[in-house]
Amino acid sequence: MTDQTPAPVPDGATEPAPGEAEEQRLPATVPQGSLTADRFSAVPSIKANAGLTPQRSAGIVRQSAAARWVGFLTVIFVSLFIVGYWFYELGAPAGISEARLHQEIDAQQVTAVERGYNLYEANCARCHGPNGMGPDEPDAAAKSAAGQGYIGPRLNAQEKLFAHLNEAYLRNVLTVGGRYVCGNAKSAMPVWSDQGNPPGPLNYRQIDELIAFLRAPSTETFDVKDGSTNEPVIDPATGKVKTFTGWNDPGYKPGPSATPFPDCYLDALTGGASPSGGPTASVDPNAPTVTVTAPTGAASSGFDPTTLEAKANTAFTLVFDNQDATSGPHNVVISDPSGAAVSMGDTAFFSGPAKRNYAVPALPAGTYTFVCQVHPSTMKGTLEVK
Ligand code: HEC
Ligand SMILES: [Cu+2]
Numbered sequence: 001m002t003d004q005t006p007a008p009v010p011d012g013a014t015e016p017a018p019g020e021a022e023e024q025r026l027p028a029t030v031p032q033g034s035l036t037a038d039r040f041s042a043v044p045s046i047k048a049n050a051g052l053t054p055q056r057s058a059g060i061v062r063q064s065a066a067a068r069w070v071g072f073l074t075v076i077f078v079s080l081f082i083v084g085y086w087f088y089e090l091g092a093p094a095g096i097s098e099a100r101l102h103q104e105i106d107a108q109q110v111t112a113v114e115r116g117y118n119l120y121e122a123n124c125a126r127c128h129g130p131n132g133m134g135p136d137e138p139d140a141a142a143k144s145a146a147g148q149g150y151i152g153p154r155l156n157a158q159e160k161l162f163a164h165l166n167e168a169y170l171r172n173v174l175t176v177g178g179r180y181v182c183g184n185a186k187s188a189m190p191v192w193s194d195q196g197n198p199p200g201p202l203n204y205r206q207i208d209e210l211i212a213f214l215r216a217p218s219t220e221t222f223d224v225k226d227g228s229t230n231e232p233v234i235d236p237a238t239g240k241v242k243t244f245t246g247w248n249d250p251g252y253k254p255g256p257s258a259t260p261f262p263d264c265y266l267d268a269l270t271g272g273a274s275p276s277g278g279p280t281a282s283v284d285p286n287a288p289t290v291t292v293t294a295p296t297g298a299a300s301s302g303f304d305p306t307t308l309e310a311k312a313n314t315a316f317t318l319v320f321d322n323q324d325a326t327s328g329p330h331n332v333v334i335s336d337p338s339g340a341a342v343s344m345g346d347t348a349f350f351s352g353p354a355k356r357n358y359a360v361p362a363l364p365a366g367t368y369t370f371v372c373q374v375h376p377s378t379m380k381g382t383l384e385v386k
């Protein structure tokens with residue numbers, strides 16, 4: 001301001017040239033009074049420090065430092081976020097956390113197993129048992145006494161689950177029905193998949209869920225969920241959520257000399273004796289006969305009689321009169337005193353009412369046992385050879 005001198009002619013008008021007529025000049029209003037350039041300048045104190053007050057310049061320095069901090073922290077935050085999200089999405093190293101999609105798959109797997117459990121209990125348990133143990137279920141005898149025996153084979157068995165009951169096989173059995181198992185066209189097990197012929201009641205998702213349940217690991221515990229609300233089912237007795245574990249032991253290894261589980265489960269029912277194996281021995285019409293009957297409900301009540309007698313060292317014909325049309329197929333096999341099977345031709349299961357003749361070779365004297373391989377715990381007896 002000290003250098004500021006009052007500008008005398010703010011409007012920039014020049015002095016008229018001498019002799020120029022006053023009237024030739026454009027009419028311009030010349031402001032009168034004390035108009036100075038100071039009017040457009042900052043107050044003098046501001047110009048003290050290169051035009052800034054000391055406070056103002058200090059403020060500017062502070063502000064730009066803060067702005068750099070904001071930028072720096074933003075970069076740090078964004079980088080940390082990217083790293084964190086990376087690990088969240090793909091899993092932290094060294095197994096600290098699992099990839100998000102894997103967790104999602106696990107959760108879906110658990111859901112499938114829980115649904116499969118409900119499907120199994122609703123559709124399959126009446127034949128294969130609530131624990132998948134078929135005729136070995138703890139209440140099997142009581143059930144068959146009530147005429148509701150478990151006629152399906154045991155599914156919950158490690159040697160079966162290991163390879164035999166694989167996913168593809170289960171899918172085929174559920175799509176084709178029980179006839180896929182042993183080729184029995186009259187199998188009691190219906191078609192389950194709606195892709196089958198004739199179509200069954202379950203859609204592809206339910207089949208998948210059933211398979212997920214049947215193959216679920218025994219090392220994992222699952223909650224029993226209510227089928228309609230999907231809420232965990234509380235056991236009224238304990239007040240705790242009901243749970244179940246899978247059947248399949250992931251650590252199971254078959255013995256070193258174990259043979260693979262046979263394609264048809266019937267072939268595995270008793271050691272060695274193949275129910276359908278062996279040629280049909282021709283029955284000698286003149287041989288003496290011994291008759292054993294499977295009355296109606298034999299699966300629980302057993303053979304009639306339970307003690308048979310035969311002559312030593314004489315071939316005889318064992319007539320099996322299967323009168324039972326209700327409690328499942330039966331057969332008879334004989335084991336010698338050492339437990340080895342006696343070869344007596346084709347001993348395949350069959351449903352009654354029907355009769356079969358088995359050609360039993362000459363046997364040395366001794367106490368033999370006979371069983372139905374489908375119901376070995378209830379249908380058994382002794383054969384005295386003397
Ligand atoms: C009406 C009784 C019945 C019902 C219900 C039933 N099954 Fe079966 N299932 C059987 C019979 C009987 C067999 C043996 C097949 C044969 O020889 O005819 C069998 C065989 C099987 C096999 C093959 C076993 C093996 O050792 O190869 C599987 C797997 C199976 N069933 C699964 C199921 C599933 C899963 C369900 C429920 C959706 C079910 N079953 C419902 C009676 C039944
Ligand atoms: Cu039987």
